Amino acid sequence: MEDIKRLLLEEKAALLSGIQEKTENKPEINKDIGDAIDSSVEEQKRELDLLLQDREQARLTGIEIALKKIESDDFGYCDECGEAISKKRLLAVPLAIMCINCQSNEERSRLAQNAFSRADYSSQILVDD
Ligand SMILES: [Zn+2]
Structure with missing residues (x-):
């Protein structure tokens, strides 16, 4: 499991620095200029940012959970059937x-229920195998 733990730690570090970078480079410069004109464009960009942040945040949480499971030797078992x-x-999809x-x-029933669920990683998980 050591290589998976390393994978998770690397991904966590990458995510954290990515989030940090974004928070530091908040585009405040054009805030007052042309505020009325391209407010809809800005609005869309902000929404996209938030969406991305949500996904990153969810992924980060997933990594934390996985790392805890590794520590307690709980890692690598199916939540559903055990x-x-x-x-x-796991190497392809550590989370x-x-x-x-x-x-x-699960994918089949979820896709049927909600085709627009945004906080999952179904596409990534499905490419495995
Ligand atoms: Zn299972």
Whole structure:
């Protein structure tokens, strides 16, 4: 599990520096100029930023949970059926919380329920295997 832990730590560091960079480079300069003119464009950009931040935040939380699980030897088991998740899958998708079978069942029912769920990583998880 050491290589997976390293993967998670690397990803956590990358995420954190990415978030930090964005917070530091907040574009405040054009705030007052042309505020009325391109406020809708600005609004859209802000929404996109927030969306991205949400995703990053969710991913970061996922990494934290995974790291805790590694510490307590709980890592790598399917949340749904309790089977061990294959190491190949974990290396490809370190944040996988379900085995490939449960994941695809879950995807199917979730996609049916909500085609526009934005806070998941279904696309990434599905490319595995
Ligand atoms: Zn399972």
